[in-house]
Amino acid sequence: MQRIKIGLMAVLTIMSISFVYAQNADEIINHYVDAIGGKDNLSKVNTVSMEASSQVMGNDNPVVVDIINGKGYKSVTDFNGQQFVRAYTDKGGWTINPFAGGSDPVALSPEEYKSVKEDMYIGGALYEYAVNHTGTATLEGTDGGAYKIKYTSPDSIESTYYIDTASYLLTKMMRQGQMQGQSVDVTTTLSDYQKTPEGISIPYTTNVDFGGNFSMSTTIKKVEINKTIDPSIFEMPK
Secondary structure, eight states: OHHHHHHHHHHHHHHHHHHHHHSOHHHHHHHHHHHTTHHHHHHTOOEEEEEEEEEETTEEEEEEEEEETTTEEEEEEEETTEEEEEEEESSOEEEEOGGGTOOSOEEOOHHHHHHHGGGGSTTHHHHHHHHHOOSEEEEEEESSSEEEEEEEOTTOOEEEEEEETTTOOEEEEEEEEEETTEEEEEEEEEEEEEEOTTSOEEEEEEEEEETTSOEEEEEEEEEEESOOOOGGGGSOOO
8 A cells, every 4th residue: 555655646746747847938928927917918008107115124115116118117215315216218227326325317337237127028028028039938847836937038137937836926036136236146026916907917015135135025005007107207317
């Protein structure tokens, strides 16, 4: 009987592994796109505006994010009256960082820009990959109940995405980022997905860890889809 049980467990394990690899990265990414709203719904989203609260060192800080799909991204976080700003377009990016000792806008380096430009795309890099076949994606098995997919952008930025094997929602993302001119491993975890009236599922809670040097948690309070956004807000002030 014991041998039968061991044999059955071995068969189930092999079947499980075979099922994982029977699916390829493209199939899993397509399931992910369906889980966050589907290509039809996502194709109708031109802009996203969000109001949120960012928790840093025990303090709640209001955040406003505006995105025009593929054209512009801007986030403004108010830290005790001082504004931290990050903005980028399809041509480049800039930031205002009062914690770096200045209130003037500073252009992002090419490396910084490459590591964040995907934030401009509603649905993220995996949606762009599914629709426009940008970059390359490879399934690297499973890890903790999630499909592990390695994605390399057209700019050769490597990211690892973890997609839940049951819901097909994105639960974690890891990539190289820039912090004060230094390369750091950035880990983003996503949870509390909620669906908008337009049928788009958005993670309302996001935690970002910058290689153990700094971390922050953001909770979305309000989302508006296809609100009119003035493109000039993304341009670097002169």
